[in-house]
Amino acid sequence: MPVRDKGVVVTGAGHGIGRALATRLAAGGARVVVNDLDAEAAIRVAEEIGGYAAPGDAAGEQGVAALVEAARGHLGGIDVWFGNAGIEPGHGLRATEEEWAATHEVNVMAHVRAARLLMPGWVERGTGRFVVTASAAGLLTMIGSAAYSVSKHACVAFAEWLSLTYRHHGVVVQAICPQGVQTRMLDNAGPLQELLSHDAAITPEDVAEATWQGLHGDRFLILPHARVAEYYAHRATDTDRWLNGMNKLQRRLEDQGALR
Template identity: 35%
Template sequence: MERLTNLSRSISGRVAIITGAASGMGRATARLFADEGARVVVADLGQQRVDAVVDEILAVHGADSALGVVTDVSDARQLEHLVARTVEWGGRLDIVVNNAGISVINSPFQDAEEFESSWAQTLDVNLTAHARLVRLALPHLIESGGGRIVNIASTEALVSTAGLGAYAATKAGVIGLTQSLAVELGRHGITVNAICPGPIATPMTAAIDEESKATYARRRVPLRRYGDPEEVAHMTLNLCLPASSFVNGAHIPVDGGMSIRHT
């Protein structure tokens, strides 16, 4: 059928690395990208967890639709291996989704030993790993001719919760890194954007009891519920479409309106 528009909304045939892809938003993103025809590299900790997501994708989309690479994103050598293995398998690299992250809940700011430990670990996983992976992937993204980078930040970069100093600082850093890279890499046709999820039903929020979640959603979220990981995944997909080629340096809340609510 003849179309009236020119820009493609397909990522079919693209090769994408998704970190933290064994659960939550990362798993939802890997599944969605595979549904849309991309070849997906599932990167996360734990062989069994990685294999479970890869097997889900292979069962629906067939051989060579997904590859699992066990990766600790805080380890620079493992990130090097991730990129090398991806290109060896896929022959190219078009999309990087920096989704892996940790949150050390209620780390006491006054406790020097606890602060130093949680700060260093959170910085390594939530921010330094993003920069490292982009740097390692960059030659391949340039070769792709329209590479896409999506960094998963958080609404904690926009509004604050006590006890999450390290997490909030790294997520604000993700937005700053995103903006800087968007300016620097734009000349290569690469777009760099960030998503700021709000309260999402993931393993990171699983420890919160359901009553507390419901109360929070009623009080703080205009849509009066927690989000589903797939709702974040669809925004990630949108930013990776060829049709989104003029969206660059943005940070987009996916939070049901939480971050704009005043009362």
């Protein structure tokens, strides 16, 4: 089993996908540290799964360092890191400077800061696993949300760089890229819910189970929605046709008043 008796950290684990991941990993025998900005949620999930709550910031430099220190103190060492926390401000080009900066901090720099602290030890001992929740937006794009799309592309790009740089040192890097998932983010998507649910909005538990299966194979991409692989290939092989198709969706949503 890939995580039995392993020390695992899951960020953003108080709700949604993070909670489902923490629950599935604990059921598989992992010793789980539950992180979330929502301290009450982190404590509640930790109690439910027999884990350890380490609430707080998991994006800023000091917050990441504090989380790593707390997790190491409890676990004795971190074997697997799930960088799951993420935010989506929406608003297209109307997103403010502050929203762009916050999205970059949480969706990109959180992973960079965690990797800085984890990779040296993993390389020294020849093993470790770094998993990011990137979203299909990181492989394709997300209509209506420039900051989210850009940051998730950067998230995937950073994970790719980690994989090609450290895989021969025994470090496995993976990116979870679901489409629509029944979380608060989807609930708050308004008129975009239909688009995000085009290939059926799955549950966080579905994502967690797909991830659990993905941990056994070590493939870089974990795709809970199988058709994302087809879209990704189509985007790469005929980019203009793919962009034209996405633009048709954009125009349809504008005509419906869904994008303003």
